[in-house]
Amino acid sequence: MDKRTQPNWSPPARKENTPLPEIKIFNSLTSKKEPFVPMCGNLVKWYTCGPTVYDVSHMGHARTYISFDILRRILRDYFGFKVQFRYEFTDIDDKVRFIHF
Numbered sequence: 001m002d003k004r005t006q007p008n009w010s011p012p013a014r015k016e017n018t019p020l021p022e023i024k025i026f027n028s029l030t031s032k033k034e035p036f037v038p039m040c041g042n043l044v045k046w047y048t049c050g051p052t053v054y055d056v057s058h059m060g061h062a063r064t065y066i067s068f069d070i071l072r073r074i075l076r077d078y079f080g081f082k083v084q085f086r087y088e089f090t091d092i093d094d095k096v097r098f099i100h101f
Contacts, residue, residue, distance in 0.1 A: 011077055020079055044081045046072070050089045 014020075023036035038044045048068050051061045068087070075081045 023079065038081065042080070042082055043084065044075055045084045045086075047086045048088070050087050 024033040025036050026032070027034045051064055065087075068085075072083050072085050076083045
């Protein structure tokens with residue numbers, strides 16, 4: 001049986017002088033997709049509510065972290081934005097510590 005090797009990864013490349021695709025986001029105030037324009041030039045400031053943990057961890061928690069990390073990396077590595085990312089983690093300690101597993 002042949003051992004499989006992990007292929008080398010390289011970030012997506014684009015030809016020089018090729019414009020980046022336009023990023024559109026849904027604006028809940030206008031109910032329309034609108035062009036994404038950072039408020040501070042090339043700096044994107046981003047705050048995301050994280051999970052409120054009140055029981056054992058599960059795959060849904062991991063999905064949240066991974067999804068937003070992928071978006072952050074795309075904005076930084078592909079589109080070239082400087083990203084300040086803040087992520088809230090709410091710990092409800094008093095409910096969790098009294099659960100006996």
